[in-house]
Amino acid sequence: MSMLLDWITKNPRATLRNQKPPQKDGSCVIYWMQRAQRGFDNPALDLAIEVGNRLELPVVVFFGLHPRYPNANLRHYSFLIDGLAETRDRVLARGAYFLFRPFPEHDLLELCRILRPALVVGDENPLREPSGWRESAARKLDLPLVTVDADVIVPTAQFTKEEYAARTIRPKIHRLLPTFLKPLENLSALQSWQPLGARLDSLNRPIDAEGLLCNLPLDRSVSIAPNVKGGSSEALKRLDHFVAEGLANYDTDRNQPHLRGTSELSAYLHFGQISPLTIALAVKSAVAPELAREAFLEELIVRRELAVNFVKHNPGYDRLDGCHKWAVDTLTRHSNDPRPRLYSAEQLEGGQTEDKLWNAAQMEMVISGRMHGYLRMYWAKKILEWTASPDEAFRLAVELNDRYQLDGRDPNGYTGVAWAIGGKHDRPWGPERPVFGLIRYMVYSGCARKFNVPAYIERVARMSQEIQE
Numbered sequence: 094m095s096m097l098l099d100w101i102t103k104n105p106r107a108t109l110r111n112q113k114p115p116q117k118d119g120s121c122v123i124y125w126m127q128r129a130q131r132g133f134d135n136p137a138l139d140l141a142i143e144v145g146n147r148l149e150l151p152v153v154v155f156f157g158l159h160p161r162y163p164n165a166n167l168r169h170y171s172f173l174i175d176g177l178a179e180t181r182d183r184v185l186a187r188g189a190y191f192l193f194r195p196f197p198e199h200d201l202l203e204l205c206r207i208l209r210p211a212l213v214v215g216d217e218n219p220l221r222e223p224s225g226w227r228e229s230a231a232r233k234l235d236l237p238l239v240t241v242d243a244d245v246i247v248p249t250a251q252f253t254k255e256e257y258a259a260r261t262i263r264p265k266i267h268r269l270l271p272t273f274l275k276p277l278e279n280l281s282a283l284q285s286w287q288p289l290g291a292r293l294d295s296l297n298r299p300i301d302a303e304g305l306l307c308n309l310p311l312d313r314s315v316s317i318a319p320n321v322k323g324g325s326s327e328a329l330k331r332l333d334h335f336v337a338e339g340l341a342n343y344d345t346d347r348n349q350p351h352l353r354g355t356s357e358l359s360a361y362l363h364f365g366q367i368s369p370l371t372i373a374l375a376v377k378s379a380v381a382p383e384l385a386r387e388a389f390l391e392e393l394i395v396r397r398e399l400a401v402n403f404v405k406h407n408p409g410y411d412r413l414d415g416c417h418k419w420a421v422d423t424l425t426r427h428s429n430d431p432r433p434r435l436y437s438a439e440q441l442e443g444g445q446t447e448d449k450l451w452n453a454a455q456m457e458m459v460i461s462g463r464m465h466g467y468l469r470m471y472w473a474k475k476i477l478e479w480t481a482s483p484d485e486a487f488r489l490a491v492e493l494n495d496r497y498q499l500d501g502r503d504p505n506g507y508t509g510v511a512w513a514i515g516g517k518h519d520r521p522w523g524p525e526r527p528v529f530g531l532i533r534y535m536v537y538s539g540c541a542r543k544f545n546v547p548a549y550i551e552r553v554a555r556m557s558q559e560i561q562e
């Protein structure tokens with residue numbers, strides 16, 4: 094067993110979280126699936142299967158559904174639950190068992206007391222709450238917990254400190270891509286779970302989407318996003334469509350909110366229903382101009398993994414004090430500047446400002462669960478301009494983003510707000526202006542020069558009408 098643990102820790106994606114001895118005569122290997130909610134291109138599932146095969150033990154993939162993840166509501170849970178049955182089927186097809194236990198039976202420790210696995214494999218999420226759950230499980234389990242960094246291309250452990258900007262992490266990522274941007278094996282479990290079948294079946298609960306959404310104690314204040322379904326097949330369909338129709342013009346169309354023009358894969362990435370590796374490999378080998386492929390891979394790999402690096406190394410990732418000193422200083426110097434307008438949180442949430450473009454972006458997010466990427470920058474910067482202090486602007490932008498975006502509560506979201514309001518990963522931009530100081534500024538007239546604003550507002554109005562009909 095100790096040789097096995099040595100072998101595991103040689104895997105650059107794996108981290109041994111405690112020093113507990115493996116359970117002798119364990120009944121199985123448990124993969125505690127949290128973030129990487131998929132049955133393919135999942136390095137955590139691969140490791141669990143590899144360990145099970147070496148120990149000649151069956152693999153049990155455990156998904157415990159917690160209904161009170163901070164700031165998650167009906168909209169998010171509905172998207173998550175959409176994907177579960179398919180993930181179960183893909184896991185079963187690889188020879189492992191999929192054990193689903195929703196609240197109040199979602200506890201990993203209780204399950205380990207019942208099943209006595211040899212060890213537990215988990216996946217990783219750099220955000221505060223899931224990191225806390227991982228640390229608590231590592232302390233309380235009486236067997237080894239190994240976690241796998243399954244939702245990035247280059248494992249985050251390759252970067253030991255917070256990176257200053259895209260320009261500092263980019264060359265490091267590019268150096269490591271030949272090692273990590275490769276197809277995975279997607280092995281199958283060799284040891285059948287059938288001998289444990291009756292026990293597992295008695296612990297397993299049905300994935301009944303309607304019943305779960307009705308009965309779980311969820312925050313129901315935000316409606317299910319219309320016309321969007323979660324799940325790996327949906328993600329793959331979107332990827333195929335984007336590669337065929339959108340990728341060729343990505344470098345120019347991605348900043349054209351009236352055209353959409355982007356992959357719209359962020360929610361699937363957030364819930365781990367698709368791996369960034371699957372997307373990157375499809376884009377890398379696509380027949381499309383190199384400029385477009387590079388522009389996309391810059392966002393998917395460099396920008397996304399810079400966001401993960403920020404959240405992993407900076408405990409203030411969702412507050413202004415996680416931002417650079419120059420940015421906090423300039424905002425502080427301008428914190429008493431008169432604001433051109435002050436709107437209440439309710440006015441902002443309801444999209445009731447005098448700026449029709451901002452209102453449309455806000456309503457796109459509230460109604461559909463996603464806002465176009467270009468407008469997210471403008472949206473957050475305007476909140477800075479219209480609230481009493483930069484701290485309040487930061488807090489409100491995070492709150493609205495987490496509440497309404499399907500891809501909210503993600504490292505990308507905290508980093509996006511930190512970039513827009515707190516100059517994170519950016520540089521000072523002169524001349525110094527009221528309220529913003531040296532933070533990069535965006536105005537309506539700049540948007541109007543860049544894209545067809547009336548066509549975007551019209552698109553949101555049409556969408557909103559179609560949904561109400």
Ligand SMILES: Cc1cc2nc3c(=O)[nH]c(=O)nc-3n(C[C@H](O)[C@H](O)[C@H](O)COP(=O)(O)OP(=O)(O)OC[C@H]3O[C@@H](n4cnc5c(N)ncnc54)[C@H](O)[C@@H]3O)c2cc1C
Pocket residue numbers: 347355356357358359360362363392393394396397400464465466467469470473494498500501502503505506507508509510512513
């Ligand atoms: C204020 C603000 C808030 C944001 N909130 C979120 C959020 O809650 N969740 C979220 O996933 N992204 C967020 N972003 C980043 C970005 O806007 C979205 O990832 C992107 O718009 C998602 O649409 P897409 O999947 O069509 O992206 P595409 O343009 O198709 O890009 C492909 C993938 O690359 C990644 N990506 C793209 N742009 C960025 C970026 N600027 N930074 C990091 N990764 C990027 C995403 O994973 C995205 O799915 C935010 C940005 C800002 C400025």
